[in-house]
Amino acid sequence: MSLKHGLLGLLNYGSMTGYELDKAFKASLSFFWQAKTSQIYRELDAMERQGWLTSQRVIQSEKPNKRVYTITEGGKEELTKWLSSPESDIMDAMSVRSPFLMRVFFAGETSTKQSLEMLYAYRQKCLESKNRLGSAYDAISEYGAIVGDEKKSKYWQIAALYGDAFFDAGLNWADKAIVLLKEELGE
DSSP, rough: OOOHHHHHHHTTTTEEEHHHHHHHHHHHTTTOOOOOOOHHHHHHHHHHHSSSSSEEEOOOOSSSEEEEEEEEEHHHHHHHHHHHHSSEEEEEEOOOHHHHHHHTTTTTSSSSHHHHHHHHHHHHHHHHHHHHHHHHHHHHHHHHHTTTHHHHHHHHHHHHHHHHHHHHHHHHHHHHHHHHHHHHOOO
């Protein structure tokens, strides 16, 4: 997946401002695809140049002006093409490229105490991320009601379930690794 396809997918549900897209993206997709606000706006500009979306400037008197983005037929075709592409990205879901795990692999060069601190920090991040995933479920309910399509929101829920399982696996791994290192210290 790329950021542009995530944004096209969101716009396929209805027109949104950049602010609304940023908010929707971070509430629903950020647990498996992170994007900064500046990246989202750059991608929106690029997609408009490609003809995948249009924008309309809305002048407001009490608030700053805004741009409302709408997916075009070309954008819908690109989204459909991407969704229908061969499963070449399935292996991406199973591949791991982690600087953190590289540090774990070579952590025998450091103290056990330092390694434990690193694992406790990782465990805490997993726990925080799992807790933040609750907002993804809230977003699924909120946007599901707006879109009014149970089938679509069911797939959103399936993606969130992957996030739950991913963070549970991280917590499980960290707990086992901590036990192994504590045994080394005789704890």
